Amino acid sequence: MSFPRYSAYKDSGVQWIAALPSHWDVRRFKSIFAERIDKSESGDELLLSVSAYTGVTPRSELVDDGDHLSRAESLEGYKRCFKDDLVMNIMLAWNRGLAFTQFEGIVSPAYCVFKVIDGSHPKFLNYLVRSDEYTAYFKAFSSGVIDSRLRIYPETFGALLCALPPTAEQAGIASFLDHETAKIDALMAEQERLIELLKEKRQAVISHAVTKGLDPSVPMKDSGVEWLGEVPAHWEVRALRRVVSAIEQGWSPECYAREAEEQEWGVLKAGCVNGGTFRAAENKALPPELTPEESYEVRAGDVLMSRASGTPELVGSTALVTTTRPRLMLSDKIFRLKLYETVCAPFFVATLNSRAMRIQIENALSGGNGMANNLPQSSLLTFHMAVPPQSEQAAITAFLDQEIARIDALMNEGVLSIELLRERRTALISAAVTGQIDVRGWAPLETTA
Numbered sequence: 001m002s003f004p005r006y007s008a009y010k011d012s013g014v015q016w017i018a019a020l021p022s023h024w025d026v027r028r029f030k031s032i033f034a035e036r037i038d039k040s041e042s043g044d045e046l047l048l049s050v051s052a053y054t055g056v057t058p059r060s061e062l063v064d065d066g067d068h069l070s071r072a073e074s075l076e077g078y079k080r081c082f083k084d085d086l087v088m089n090i091m092l093a094w095n096r097g098l099a100f101t102q103f104e105g106i107v108s109p110a111y112c113v114f115k116v117i118d119g120s121h122p123k124f125l126n127y128l129v130r131s132d133e134y135t136a137y138f139k140a141f142s143s144g145v146i147d148s149r150l151r152i153y154p155e156t157f158g159a160l161l162c163a164l165p166p167t168a169e170q171a172g173i174a175s176f177l178d179h180e181t182a183k184i185d186a187l188m189a190e191q192e193r194l195i196e197l198l199k200e201k202r203q204a205v206i207s208h209a210v211t212k213g214l215d216p217s218v219p220m221k222d223s224g225v226e227w228l229g230e231v232p233a234h235w236e237v238r239a240l241r242r243v244v245s246a247i248e249q250g251w252s253p254e255c256y257a258r259e260a261e262e263q264e265w266g267v268l269k270a271g272c273v274n275g276g277t278f279r280a281a282e283n284k285a286l287p288p289e290l291t292p293e294e295s296y297e298v299r300a301g302d303v304l305m306s307r308a309s310g311t312p313e314l315v316g317s318t319a320l321v322t323t324t325r326p327r328l329m330l331s332d333k334i335f336r337l338k339l340y341e342t343v344c345a346p347f348f349v350a351t352l353n354s355r356a357m358r359i360q361i362e363n364a365l366s367g368g369n370g371m372a373n374n375l376p377q378s379s380l381l382t383f384h385m386a387v388p389p390q391s392e393q394a395a396i397t398a399f400l401d402q403e404i405a406r407i408d409a410l411m412n413e414g415v416l417s418i419e420l421l422r423e424r425r426t427a428l429i430s431a432a433v434t435g436q437i438d439v440r441g442w443a444p445l446e447t448t449a
Contacts, residue, residue, distance in 0.1 A: 003437035012163060016137060020163045021435040030158030032125070033114035036085060043075030046105030050087045055099035055126075078106035079113050084122040086114040086129065093152045094139030100126040112154050124170035127177050128162065128433040132426055163435060173432050176439040184425045188418050195414040202407045207355040209396050210347065211386055223386060227359040231386040241381040243348065246338040249307070250296045250330025255284035262325070265292040270306045270333040273319035276353040278304065280324045296329040298336070303345050305335040305352065308374045315375050316361035318352035320345050335377070347393035350400055351385045360384070 008022040017026065049059035081087055082104050089097035089111055100122045107113065116122060128134055141160060144150035165173065212220075213232045220230040223237045231237065252267060259281055260266025266283035273279075286292055298304070302321040309315045318337075330336055339348055351357060364379040388396065431437045 003431075003439055003442070006435060006438045009435075014161050014163075016133070017161070017163050017434070021165065021438075024163050024165050024435055026161055027164050028158065029160050029162060032116060032118050032120055032162070032164070033086060033158070034117045035154050035158075036079070036081065036113040036115050038080035038113075040076055040078045040080055040106045043078060043106070045075075045078075045080065046103060047075060047078070048081065048087065048101060048103055048105040048107050050089050050092075050097055050099050050107070050111070052092070052096035056081075056087050056101035056103060058103065058105070075106060077109060079109055079111060080104075080106055081113045082115070084116065086116075086122075086125070088112045088114065088152075088157070090151045090153060091149075093157075094135055094142050094147075094150055096130050096135050098129055112157075114154075119167055120164065121167055121170035121174055123174035123178070124433070127174065127429050131430050131433050133430055133434055134162070165435065169440065172442075173439055176442050177429055177432055179444050180428055181425055184421050184428075188421045191414045191418045191421070195411050198407050198411045198414070202404060202411075203355055205403050205407070206350050206353060206400060209400055210351045210354050211356055213388060213392065214396060214399055223384075225384045227356045228384060228386055232388065234389070236387045237384055238387050239381065240383045240385065243340060243343050243385065243387065244337050244381065245340050247377050247380070248296075248330065248336040248338070249332050250334055250336075251293050252331045252333065253286065253290055255286055258285055259283055260285035260327070263327075264288075265327045265329065267329050267331050268298065268304075268334060270309050270331065271314070273304050273306050273317045273334070274314055276317060276319050276349065278319040278321045278324070280328060283328055286329070292327070292329060297326070298324055298328045298330060300324060301345065303337040303339065303349060304330075305337060305375075305380075306333065307335050307377075307380075308333045310373065312362070312365055312373050315365060315373055316352065316358070318349050320349045335380070342390065343387060344390060344393045344397065346397040346401075347388075348385075350397065357383060357385065 006021040009019040010022045012018060012020045012026050014026060020026070047059045048056050050056050081101050083102055085101055087099060087101050087107055089108075091097070091110070116125065137160065138152050138157070139150065141156055142150035142152040143156075164170070211228055211231055213235070215232075219233040221233040223229060223231045225237060228237065250267070255267050260283055265286040267286055268280075269282045269284065271279075272282035274282075298321055300321055300323055303318065304321060305316060305318040306314055307316075309317075337348075339345060360383040361375060364375060364383075365373065387393075432439060
């Protein structure tokens with residue numbers, strides 16, 4: 001859908017704003033907002049936080065930023081905010097860390113709270129201050145050398161300029177954006193659901209192939225293992241100690257917080273095998289004063305498994321290294337698994353990423369005697385897998401390569417669709433709040449029953 005431009009524009013006199021509709025005004029934020037200085041006397045009010053993704057929401061004791069709030073900590077003196085106030089994290093305003101609140105509550109003393117003093121429409125202002133144009137503007141006037149240190153102070157914010165339509169028009173633009181972004185959000189949610197279904201399908205295809213095989217007519221037998229169930233009668237069920245001939249762990253020295261350059265040695269992160277795909281770029285550069293352990297260098301053909309992760313679901317992720325750059329070492333959070341010749345690496349990796357193996361890994365983590373999110377070698381070697389003849393392993397691997405590639409292509413299409421929708425959403429908001437489109441004649445289409 002395309003929207004018309006306004007019939008007349010004027011020079012704003014502000015370089016980054018450029019032309020704006022002729023009836024819009026350029027105003028300083030201090031004429032729109034006043035800082036609210038109310039503070040809590042008890043600390044009993046609802047504690048709120050502001051996020052680039054969710055806006056202002058009630059804050060739990062564990063916050064996304066890793067910030068921990070103890071129950072014993074007094075919240076007396078925290079800043080009060082009221083419905084339709086602007087809450088700003090001055091360190092993250094440049095990264096959309098500001099939004100209008102629909103809650104009454106309290107926020108960190110490090111935040112700033114502003115009330116609207118000129119009758120402007122809060123919903124419109126919320127779209128405006130969180131748009132790409134305005135957050136880039138805030139960044140340009142924030143103080144600090146690096147992004148993590150940037151701050152925009154109330155006096156600076158108040159002196160900045162914005163372009164505003166009349167209040168009635170602000171309300172119309174806000175209603176338009178509410179309606180149109182809701183439609184885009186619904187389309188993105190549909191794509192996200194589709195991707196989740198495809199992930200489940202992917203897992204089911206792998207799990208069925210490595211435990212039941214490709215021929216539905218073959219006789220079956222009880223595997224004797226609860227989470228394997230029945231397997232083809234001519235397959236063997238083996239503990240991994242009879243499949244894995246050796247397990248190596250690497251080294252985790254203090255490294256630079258950046259990827260190693262081509263001529264440098266790097267140490268792989270545990271996340272290099274997330275999702276069953278090896279990613280050589282997931283590494284940290286080894287400082288030049290440290291001598292690399294060349295025996296830990298990863299090579300094509302290696303089977304790597306994450307033995308530890310901050311996310312339990314990622315422990316046990318396994319990948320086959322098909323290609324890699326030189327000078328990358330194992331970390332001590334990764335196993336390199338050597339296999340007996342009776343099991344081919346691609347089939348083994350598929351089995352390790354199947355649902356039957358995930359159940360065994362999850363059971364080991366939950367009963368790990370303090371080893372949460374850490375998979376011991378001793379537990380790994382007790383896991384069981386079904387082993388078909390090698391010719392069948394090769395056939396299953398070829399089948400999975402084809403099926404997984406097809407499913408992954410569909411998931412990639414979904415990811416691309418979400419990205420395009422997100423870009424469309426962002427562009428629509430920017431165009432509306434900067435006056436590049438005229439939505440005064442817009443009305444939602446009536447739906448018929």
